[in-house]
Amino acid sequence: MPAVDTADVGPLALLPLPSASALPETQRRGAACVWCQTRLTIETAVDLGERSGPGGVKIFPRGCPDCVRAAALRTYGVHADTCEQCVDNPILCDTRRALRRLALEVRR
Structure with a gap:
């Protein structure tokens, strides 16, 4: 992994995600964990930041x-x-x- 200035992007941006094109809509919009598909709430979700999805569409992944x-x-x-x-x-x-x-x- 190349060195990345974590002050600029933050450590959450360093985490590789599953391919956005393979994710169902619930995972793309952050209603479910991008890794295990657990349903998320405001209290349980970790916001992984806006990312680019298929065709340049923005996705908003979250994880448990x-x-x-x-x-x-x-x-x-x-x-x-x-x-x-x-x-x-x-x-x-x-x-x-x-x-x-x-x-x-x-x-x-």
Whole structure:
């Protein structure tokens, strides 16, 4: 994973999502988790930010806290294996810190 300035996009934007063209409408508009299809409410949803969907149509995906945490941990692991800064000195990697913080702080 290339280094990304997390101050500009935030760690949620770093999480890869399933292909938007494969998602049903409930997942595209954020009514259900993009990973596990659990129905979401204002209280349970983690907003993943506006994204581009098929044909340039905007989608508004959201995830449940468990799936967001799991996606953050997966992304953290992939990032740590491919980031030159993490290999040299992981303490200095802003992306790694942001993904770890996201995994620890996402509400249950």
